[in-house]
Structures are given as C-alpha cells and as structure tokens.
Amino acid sequence: MSDAGVEMTYREALREAIREALNRDPRVFLMGEDVGRYGGCYAVTKGLYDEFGPERIRDTPLSESAFTGAGIGAALGGMRPIVEIMTVNFSLLALDQIVNNAATIRHMSGGQFNVPLVIRMATGAGKQLAAQHSHSLEGWYAHVPGLKVVAPATIRDARGMLWTALEDPDPVVIFEHVMLYNRSGPLAADAGAVPITGAAVRREGTDVSLITYGGSLFKALEAADALQQEGIAAEVVDLRSLRPLDDATIMGSVGKTHRAVIVDEGWRTGSLAAEISARIMEQAFWALDAPVGRVCSAEVPIPYPRHLEDAALPQVPDIVAAARATLGR
Amino acid sequence: MSTPDKLHLNRDHALHLLRGMLRIRRFEERCAELYTEEKIRGFLHLYIGEEAIAVGAMQSLTPEDAVCATYREHGHALARGLPMTTLMAEMYGKRAGCSGGRGGSMHLFDAASRFYGGSAIVGGLLPLAVGIALADKLQGRQRVTACFFGEGAAAEGAFHESLNLAALWQLPVLFVCENNLYAMGTALDRSESETHIFRKAESYRVPAESVDGMDVIAVEVAARRAAADIRDGAGPRFLECLTYRFRAHSMFDAQLYRDKAEVEAWKQKGPILRFGQWMQETGMLDAAERDAMEADIAAELDEAVAFAEGGAAEPVEELTRDVYTEPRS
Numbered sequence: 106m107s108d109a110g111v112e113m114t115y116r117e118a119l120r121e122a123i124r125e126a127l128n129r130d131p132r133v134f135l136m137g138e139d140v141g142r143y144g145g146c147y148a149v150t151k152g153l154y155d156e157f158g159p160e161r162i163r164d165t166p167l168s169e170s171a172f173t174g175a176g177i178g179a180a181l182g183g184m185r186p187i188v189e190i191m192t193v194n195f196s197l198l199a200l201d202q203i204v205n206n207a208a209t210i211r212h213m214s215g216g217q218f219n220v221p222l223v224i225r226m227a228t229g230a231g232k233q234l235a236a237q238h239s240h241s242l243e244g245w246y247a248h249v250p251g252l253k254v255v256a257p258a259t260i261r262d263a264r265g266m267l268w269t270a271l272e273d274p275d276p277v278v279i280f281e282h283v284m285l286y287n288r289s290g291p292l293a294a295d296a297g298a299v300p301i302t303g304a305a306v307r308r309e310g311t312d313v314s315l316i317t318y319g320g321s322l323f324k325a326l327e328a329a330d331a332l333q334q335e336g337i338a339a340e341v342v343d344l345r346s347l348r349p350l351d352d353a354t355i356m357g358s359v360g361k362t363h364r365a366v367i368v369d370e371g372w373r374t375g376s377l378a379a380e381i382s383a384r385i386m387e388q389a390f391w392a393l394d395a396p397v398g399r400v401c402s403a404e405v406p407i408p409y410p411r412h413l414e415d416a417a418l419p420q421v422p423d424i425v426a427a428a429r430a431t432l433g434r
Numbered sequence: 435m436s437t438p439d440k441l442h443l444n445r446d447h448a449l450h451l452l453r454g455m456l457r458i459r460r461f462e463e464r465c466a467e468l469y470t471e472e473k474i475r476g477f478l479h480l481y482i483g484e485e486a487i488a489v490g491a492m493q494s495l496t497p498e499d500a501v502c503a504t505y506r507e508h509g510h511a512l513a514r515g516l517p518m519t520t521l522m523a524e525m526y527g528k529r530a531g532c533s534g535g536r537g538g539s540m541h542l543f544d545a546a547s548r549f550y551g552g553s554a555i556v557g558g559l560l561p562l563a564v565g566i567a568l569a570d571k572l573q574g575r576q577r578v579t580a581c582f583f584g585e586g587a588a589a590e591g592a593f594h595e596s597l598n599l600a601a602l603w604q605l606p607v608l609f610v611c612e613n614n615l616y617a618m619g620t621a622l623d624r625s626e627s628e629t630h631i632f633r634k635a636e637s638y639r640v641p642a643e644s645v646d647g648m649d650v651i652a653v654e655v656a657a658r659r660a661a662a663d664i665r666d667g668a669g670p671r672f673l674e675c676l677t678y679r680f681r682a683h684s685m686f687d688a689q690l691y692r693d694k695a696e697v698e699a700w701k702q703k704g705p706i707l708r709f710g711q712w713m714q715e716t717g718m719l720d721a722a723e724r725d726a727m728e729a730d731i732a733a734e735l736d737e738a739v740a741f742a743e744g745g746a747a748e749p750v751e752e753l754t755r756d757v758y759t760e761p762r763s
Binding site for chain 2: 134160165166168170171172173174175176177178179180181182183184186198201202205206210211212213214215216217218219250251253274275
C-alpha cells in the first residue's frame with residue numbers, strides 16, 4: 106500500500122468506486138432502497154443522485170425480490186447493474202432470486218447466458234440493532250456454486266474490488282461490514298482495481314495464523330498486537346474472497362506457523378470457519394502442532410443490550426485467548 | 435409476413451396457428467410416452483389443453499423480443515421457434531439439447547431467440563422479465579419482454595412486486611397469466627380471495643383484460659393489441675388467459691382434486707378441437723390436408739426422437755462446466 110495517499114473513509118472509497126464505474130461504463134447503473142434522494146442508508150451513495158440522475162441512481166420500492174431479480178434481468182439484457190440491498194438481513198427476501206436465478210442461469214442454460222451482476226450489501230453486528238438487523242450470513246452465500254462472494258475489509262479493497270466485480274461475467278456479491286464504513290485510512294491517488302480472488306497476508310508472523318475477513322480483520326490485527334506484547338508472533342490472513350477460498354494462501358500460512366485460529370462473525374455451527382477448519386484438516390493436517398481454533402459468534406440471536414451484544418460477537422480478548430491456547434498457554 | 439401488431443386471418447395464417455398448436459400437442463404426447471419408457475425422467479409438466487395461449491401470444495412478438503416462461507414451457511419454446519430436435523435432446527439430457535442437457539424439461543433456454551427459460555420457481559421469472567425490459571428501455575430498444583406464468587404465481591410476492599415495478603417504471607413487459615384454475619392441486623377459489631387475476635394487475639394500474647385462453651384467435655388479437663401498446667411506450671400490459679390443463683400437473687399426479695366430468699367438459703372446449711372444427715366448417719381445411727399436416731408433424735417428431743436418441747451424453751469429466759464463465763484463453 107502506498108502511504109502517499111489521501112485520507113478517506115471506507116464509505117468514501119466505496120462511493121469513489123461507484124462514481125468511477127458510472128463514469129467509465131454507460132451500462133453501469135445502481136439501484137436499491139433509498140440509494141438516490143436519501144443518499145443511501147449508510148450514506149455510501151450520497152451525492153450520486155444529483156450527479157448521475159434518477160436513471161442511473163435508481164430508487165426502488167421495498168421489493169427486494171423484484172429489484173434483485175430485475176438486476177439479474179438487466180444483466181442478461183446487456184447492462185452492468187449494481188444492486189444495493191440495504192443489509193444482508195433484507196437479502197433473505199431476495200434469496201430466491203440470488204440462489205435460484207443468479208447462481209443457476211449460466212449452468213441451466215448450458216452456458217448460453219451469464220449474469221454479470223454485482224450485489225452489494227451491508228453485513229454484521231456491533232451497532233445494538235438487535236436480532237433482525239445484525240446477521241452475518243455471508244457464509245450462506247459462499248455455500249452456493251455460481252456465485253462469487255467477496256468481503257473487502259480495507260480502504261484499498263473497498264475502492265478497488267467493485268470495478269473488478271463489474272468486469273466479471275458472473276454474479277458477484279460484495280459484503281460490507283457495518284462497522285467498517287467510518288474507518289479511514291490513506292489511499293493512493295492512483296489506486297486502481299484490485300483482484301477479487303485471493304487472500305492477503307495483512308501481517309506476517311511465525312507462531313500462529315489468525316484467519317479472518319471483513320469486520321473481524323481489525324479485531325484480529327489488534328489481537329496480533331496484544332500477542333506481540335507476549336512474544337507471540339501472529340500472522341493475520343485476510344480472506345478477501347469467501348468464494349472461492351484461497352486455499353494456497355491459507356495453507357501457506359498454516360504451513361509456516363503450524364497453528365491456526367479462524368475468526369468469523371458468523372455463528373459457529375455450519376460456519377465459514379467450519380469450512381476453513383475442514384480444509385486445513387484435509388490439506389495441512391500434518392503441518393499442525395495444535396488443533397485448529399475458532400472464534401465465532403455465540404449461538405444466540407444477536408441481543409440488543411451492549412454488554413450482551415459484545416459477549417455474543419468475537420472480541421479481541423477471545424482471539425488472544427484462542428491463539429494462546431494453540432500454543433498451550 | 436404479417437406485421438406483429440395486426441392480425442390477418444387468412445387461410446395461411448390459420449394453418450400456421452393450427453399447425454403450431456398441433457406440434458405442441460403431438461410433441462408432448464410423445465414426451466409422455468417416452469416418460470413411461472423412462473427415456474425422459476425428472477419432472478414432466480404437460481401443456482396439453484393450453485396450447486392456444488403460447489401459440490396465440492407468440493404471434494405478437496418479433497425475433498428481437500424476449501420470452502420468459504415456466505416449468506410448463508415446452509409449448510412456449512416450440513412456438514418461439516426452438517427446433518424440435520434440440521428440444522427433444524434436452525428432454526433426454528443430451529449435450530445437443532437446447533440447454534446443453536443441463537436443464538431438462540423445466541429449463542429450456544435459447545440465446546438465439548432470447549428465450550430465458552424455463553424457471554421452476556413459481557413467479558420466479560417475473561422479476562427477471564422486468565429487468566430484461568428495463569435493460570431494453572435503458573438502451574433505447576423498442577422491444578417487448580413476454581412473461582408467461584400460471585395463476586398460482588399471483589399468490590407469490592414476486593408477482594406483486596414485479597407488477598408494481600413494471601408499472602412504476604413503465605417497462606415494456608407483456609404479462610401473460612395462464613389461468614388453468616389449479617395451482618398444482620389447489621383450486622383457485624381455495625387459494626385466492628380475488629379469483630379474477632387481471633383485477634390484481636389493474637390495482638397496479640397495469641391495463642389488463644381477461645381472454646378466452648382456449649381460443650387461439652382471441653389470444654392472438656389481445657396479445658397483438660397489448661404488444662402494440664407496449665411498443666408505443668405505453669408501459670406494461672397484462673392478459674389473463676382462461677384455460678385448462680387436460681393432463682395431470684406432472685407425471686406423479688393422481689388428480690384426486692378434480693372431477694373427471696370437469697376435465698371432460700373442458701376437453702370439449704379444447705383449443706385444437708375448436709379451431710380445427712372451425713377451419714373445416716369454413717372450408718379452410720379438408721380432411722386430407724389435416725392428415726398431411728399430422729403426417730408432417732409425425733415425421734418432424736420422429737426426426738427429433740432419432741436426434742435425441744443418437745445424441746451423445748456429456749462426459750462426466752465435464753461435470754463442473756458452466757458454473758462460472760471460463761476465463762478467455
């Protein structure tokens with residue numbers, strides 16, 4: 106990453122990416138609930154309605170199934186739509202369109218049709234929004250062949266993944282963790298597109314691999330700082346892409362550190378963390394010096410009170426404890 | 435060739451309509467036989483009795499228009515011009531099928547004629563049709579997207595969301611509801627408080643009418659009128675075609691939910707029976723000509739079966755193809 110850049114928030118990086126896409130390709134348009142006049146539920150699209158007009162920043166009724174399906178249809182019809190579903194919680198109302206149409210049409214048509222659609226949505230907990238507004242269901246989408254699923258965690262990825270996703274001939278689902286929108290950092294003025302496949306090692310280490318993505322990345326980095334104080338060198342792997350998973354980077358890290366802790370805000374049962382753990386067993390079992398650890402959300406609908414929400418989600422001390430445990434400490 | 439918005443009911447056109455309906459009838463009768471011979475497997479939903487709708491409505495479309503259909507779509511595919519050979523090969527699951535063998539009876543696709551399936555989720559393609567029409571409108575193309583579905587779809591949320599969106603954005607969609615009175619085994623008056631489906635469309639300010647779906651001319655006239663309005667930029671149109679399915683819902687249906695007498699009464703109103711009789715009474719068709727038409731279709735069908743029988747099965751090594759677009763080499 107270049108450090109000679111401008112400071113911007115994750116939200117602004119997403120907005121710049123959308124603006125660039127709209128300017129570069131007349132086929133690109135964005136639609137979703139309150140993306141236009143209101144400026145976006147999380148203010149990602151603020152100002153774009155005035156800049157690009159109601160045709161290209163298209164407000165929709167509260168009809169997740171219809172406007173997501175319309176995005177699929179528009180992609181089939183030669184456009185490059187970006188569908189914004191306000192949050193993953195509401196994406197359940199569009200699940201049929203995503204799983205039964207977007208993910209299947211290429212296959213069912215014997216390769217005659219493809220769906221170059223990008224779906225963005227917010228995910229995750231941490232704002233005391235209670236059980237129906239705090240889901241982390243990206244693992245469900247990562248389960249489905251035909252979809253590509255990405256979770257940009259850094260400013261650079263927030264800025265660079267959208268264009269690559271729009272260039273992709275197949276449907277790409279982008280998950281933006283709600284706790285990231287206000288984070289800021291430097292972004293090089295010439296920062297361009299980044300790949301949407303492949304994990305990134307965000308911090309090098311030799312003793313234990315902390316494997317995570319999205320909103321949990323910064324908790325893992327913080328945990329790595331704390332572990333450093335204790336003389337434990339943690340490596341932090343940012344998955345970036347949840348489907349496909351970058352097995353090579355995961356196994357490369359585990360092969361070096363011989364220990365792994367997976368941090369995933371999804372519920373433990375049937376989680377992405379479970380999938381990654383299984384892959385490590387299959388591909389790197391003999392490199393392990395300790396059982397794979399997992400830090401996931403507690404098996405409870407996310408509660409409203411701050412102290413209970415905190416207790417339900419992966420936290421830095423949980424990660425530190427899990428990392429220590431792999432070292433027998 | 436007649437222009438799509440005008441009906442010229444001369445002898446040639448009447449023969450074309452009768453032939454179109456007979457091709458569907460004979461194709462499906464053969465499919466039912468092939469099913470009992472276990473050449474065709476999975477679900478097989480026959481359109482027998484409803485042929486006037488696909489054949490009549492399709493007369494209003496140009497080759498540039500788009501079609502979305504359901505899992506009871508053999509008739510629509512044939513009426514749209516897909517060859518019987520590749521259709522039958524698809525029924526057999528062969529590589530030479532119109533969907534490469536991957537879809538089967540419920541998922542017929544054809545890029546050349548903009549035939550977008552073949553969806554087995556009730557109401558699932560309505561949002562797609564809206565999106566395809568949106569893409570056409572945004573790109574300034576004077577095209578119509580015809581979307582066929584059963585009356586069961588009117589109970590789905592996607593139906594209401596899609597009608598609202600199409601009306602709100604004044605999109606060029608021709609909604610064609612095939613009301614055959616039963617959603618699988620559930621009679622319309624046991625599932626809908628308002629059994630006139632076209633009134634639901636009117637509530638979204640979509641001009642709508644009820645049509646005798648057993649009368650191919652009535653369907654054609656209504657569809658041409660609706661399609662002409664749509665092409666003029668007047669927004670979506672809705673036809674409720676009243677019809678009846680003569681056969682079981684699928685090959686697994688014992689039909690305990692309806693009287694045999696009811697089925698017989700509807701068969702007397704059958705679209706092919708009625709139209710064929712009318713043509714004979716008016717001197718447009720004599721017995722010898724009818725026999726010749728039947729012989730032609732039988733030969734076409736024999737050729738289609740031979741094509742399907744002779745088609746190669748896809749090698750298992752290709753199992754995972756067409757899940758994602760292959761990178762261009």
